[in-house]
Amino acid sequence: MKIPESIEEAIRSGNESELQEICNDLHPADAAAAFTSLNEKQQIKFAQFLNNDALSLITSFLPAPESADLIASLEEKDRTVILESLPDDVVTDLIQETDEDKQKTYVELLSEEKKDAAEKLLGYPEDSAGGRMTTAYATLQESMSVKEAIESLEEIKEDAEILARIYVVDENNTILGKVRLRDLTFNAWSTPIKDVMDHEKLAIRAEEDQEEALRMMLRYDMLALPVIDSSNRLLGIITHDDALEIQEEESTEDLEKAAAIAGERDEEGYLKSPVLSHFKRRVVWVFFLAIVAILSGLVILKYENLLENVFILAVYMPMIVATGGNTGSQAATMVIRAMSLGEFTPAEFFRVVWKELRVGLALGALLGVLIAIGSWILITTFISPDSLNSIIGKHGLNDLVITVGIAMIIQVSVSTFLGAALPMMAKSCKLDPAVVASPAITTIVDVLGLLIYFGTASIILGI
Structure with a gap:
């Protein structure tokens, strides 16, 4: 029988001694993991069946929301014992997860020494060094x-x-x-x-x-x-x-x-957090990016005449756009990761951007040449001259493949440049660089990619 199943069976049968024995044989971290897998009613019985010593050990390994739920299910005298046994920083995290009206109640249960430590830690922001420290040091x-x-x-x-x-x-x-x-x-x-x-x-x-x-x-x-x-x-x-x-x-x-997910993360985990919470964290960015994506449609509408004359250009549109998004996201990921590790600062903006621009030019040149040559070979091999004339019109095949190749070079270079520049600019403005990463940067380069592609085609094909 698996451990969570044996715990569930002990709770279901009301066998307190068996549950106590199972938890005594487990590492507190494993017992805590088993506790989080139980439903709300089972968790309440779990807390009621175990003695305070076992609960204290298990609570110290639980995420703060689960710790708060466990403490809330106990009688006041047991709450005091558990809270007093926990490290100061764990008590603080636990209190922060409770409703404001309950926070004062929990603080009052503490001894004067514990209360002073908790109030001191509660005075710091949760994500600051002071908010994460413990006062239990030598x-x-x-x-x-x-x-x-x-x-x-x-x-x-x-x-x-x-x-x-x-x-x-x-x-x-x-x-x-x-x-x-x-x-x-x-x-x-x-x-x-x-x-x-x-x-x-x-x-x-x-x-x-x-x-x-x-x-x-x-x-x-x-x-x-x-x-x-x-x-x-x-x-x-x-x-x-x-x-x-x-x-x-x-x-x-x-x-x-x-991934364009906003708001505070639900610490109770993916399955236990409500659907509405997931919805609220995603809807803002999804809506904003959808609005921005409308610009892509407007760009296509602007160059409608170009597509009508040389509709084979539409075949290469997804490739040009997607490649720019991919290379831009790669550059952004590399730069954000390097900044987070302290390898450089926004003060080295030009050095980093110049490096990524050269990488982008190299990637763009390679892809542009390969796509141009590959397109020329495929078209001349599988499309008859008569069919080709109806597809391209009065424009030559060479002009078409050159258009695609040059557009690819420019798109990859610009996308890589933006992928490096935008996170560093965000950092300089005291914003989180991760905000401008994919899919935000992908949406931006999608619009730019269409402008680059159609602009290049208009110049080379003379339309």
Whole structure:
């Protein structure tokens, strides 16, 4: 029997001891995953059947919305026990997911120490470094010896979320450096902390965006990142597990923006979020892009006479337009990814654009020549001269293939240029570069592609 099925069976039969035994044998993360797969009624019974110790462990591995639902299903005395057992940052995330009228109720259930920490974290934006930090960290004084440091850590070992990195501070809690646990383990007890500490002071301001915190942790390979205020006082730390959550959130956000999906993501997941929520997040961009796409029809209408005279031009229209969209999206993806990794900034605009323009010219030239030669061979092989004259009219085959080839070169070059330029311009204007990625950029180059194609044909064919 699969684990979720055995949990469902225990809930269905009302066997509390069996459910407790199953969850005790599971890693809390697996039990949390099983909980999220249950329906609402089953989740309520799940919470009622388990003891508070098991629920505390499972809750710490649940997404914030599910944690809030689980806590809401408990009696007040059990809520207090669970909330007190959770790390400060988890409690804050959980409270943020509840209705405003319930937030104060939950805060009042906390001890004074826990309440102060939660209120402090709730004061920062949810997607800021301050909003993602935990205040459960360990500190030492520079004047301590190794022995005194170990004795100090012994007292707070249950409260600190991570002891792999311990921060050295002064009397004002200003960060002076850090020390590793192994530095304490392998040095004589009489050794002063100042002799074994690392004086590196890498930290991030509390008001900075969480994405910048992620960049720093990746760039400097950090297990934890100190969060400081404007006076360099240590406020908390962002741990590696928080960094993984930030990375998942930011990647999902960029992916959804690139797909023209707007609004806040529903943390309860795809299947559990309502249809109306999906509709609202998609309709704005879909409607806007549909309106912009009307311009393509207007361009075709403007060049109606050209198509009537040489209607074979219509055969190449989808290819020219689609190729531009594809190459533009490729360029945008490359540039957005490189910017997110900090490989360059918008200040290097001309360097990046020049690079992508050369790539576009090379791609366009290759495709243009191949399409022109391929078209000439196919037309002369499979279309008789009489049929060809009726298709092309008074215009020569050479003019046709040259038109297609040159239009392809220009379209790919312009699309690649725009794919590189628009994200960097968006970044310079403090906008998210992912917003101008596909399909937005595809829609733009669709219209430009038709203008380029018909404009080139008008000049070469003289119509």
